[in-house]
Amino acid sequence: MSAYKNVALVGASGSVGQSILNGLLSSVIGFNVTALVREGSTSKIAQEGHAALKVVRGDFGDDSFLKSALKGQDALVVALDANPVTLELQNRLVDVAAAVGVKRVIPSEFGSDTTNPKVLEAVPIFQGKVDAVKHLQSVVSKNPATSWTAVINGPFFDWSTERNAFGLDPEKRAATLYDNGTGKFDSINVASLGAIVSGILSRPDEFQNRYVYVSEFIISQNEIFEALLKTTKTTREDWTITHRTTDDLRKEGFEKIGNGNFIGALDLIFAAVFKAGIGSDFSATRKLDNEAVGLKQADLTESTKAVLERK
Missing domain, CATH: 3.40.50.720 (NAD(P)-binding Rossmann-like Domain)
Incomplete structure (x- = not known):
């Protein structure tokens, strides 16, 4: 055709x-x-x-x-x-x-x-x-x-990183890691x-x-954090790190929506993205169409660097 x-x-x-x-x-x-x-x-x-x-x-x-x-x-x-x-x-x-x-x-x-x-x-x-x-x-x-x-x-990696939606703020050197930041998820720019x-x-x-x-990355919060540390030439000791649970984030999302603040929808989405076992790492069970559409795996550090250069 x-x-x-x-x-x-x-x-x-x-x-x-x-x-x-x-x-x-x-x-x-x-x-x-x-x-x-x-x-x-x-x-x-x-x-x-x-x-x-x-x-x-x-x-x-x-x-x-x-x-x-x-x-x-x-x-x-x-x-x-x-x-x-x-x-x-x-x-x-x-x-x-x-x-x-x-x-x-x-x-x-x-x-x-x-x-x-x-x-x-x-x-x-x-x-x-x-x-x-x-x-x-x-x-x-x-x-x-x-x-x-x-x-x-x-989730879109570049869009989310620019808006600190992954819980990582390089300007304030503040990181909020959910469920220890280990949940894997697929993402593209x-x-x-x-x-x-x-x-x-x-x-x-x-x-x-x-x-x-389609997926360019199979990543976790921790891996994004490490890419940010490398790109900003900082260490974890330079950042304020807060640990929370995805259940807390999800609860906050519902509370915001209930109060008419529909930004809470993003809390629900990212709580699911960060939580292991939900299936946000869909490449573990789905056949990717990367090759068929001409999409290659991206380099996490290079993508992180590109985002920070635009911020």
Whole structure:
């Protein structure tokens, strides 16, 4: 099957969308990208003006706009934060995409292994993602000309390190290690996502109607900490180290959500990432698609150095 070259992208201005857009525009395949932007949005797309990029703005609540934007596209990639509002929008996009004959839909998955019951139990807010993929699968079953691919990649290493989400703050020399920092998990750099999506759309038949598992690192908090120590030329004695449990972090997450602070969702996610036995190290049980999509293992120290140079 030939590459799906005409690609509609929703969420092009976010960090995930930017990576996907960069990968598509820099690919030798010659992708043509249409970025759908909500009318009135002030978000900027850095690549606007690129010869292979068309930006269309309109009312996402208007099916006629969506049909016009998606008609003639080979693929639809959704790169939005997964919350009830955006997942409902994704469902509508899926419905319209199938109606106008879009061949492949890549939903806004790009994270933890939501097919794992233990992960879903630990992070119940992921049920929205699960339901959205079920909707996509149902639509595809009724519209065989349309297919789907969802990407599982774990937490983004570069994004998380930049925001101290791994519990490690190199500026304050402060480390919070959960369950002694030994829990292993798979991860990629968000910057690699563009090449991954490009690889999927370059050979779509290999990834039809299934999840794709990719990983650049199989790491723990302790290993990230050691990479930070090496990069900053410090020792553990130079840092303030606090030990906590993932159960404490999970409890705090639920308390925040209960008080209307939905940043607590990140606490739930990272509690599951850090906790051994949940399955965040999905490469232990899943066959990775790294080679098929053209993804290589990354060097942890070099990736850490690159992040700190940007901070």
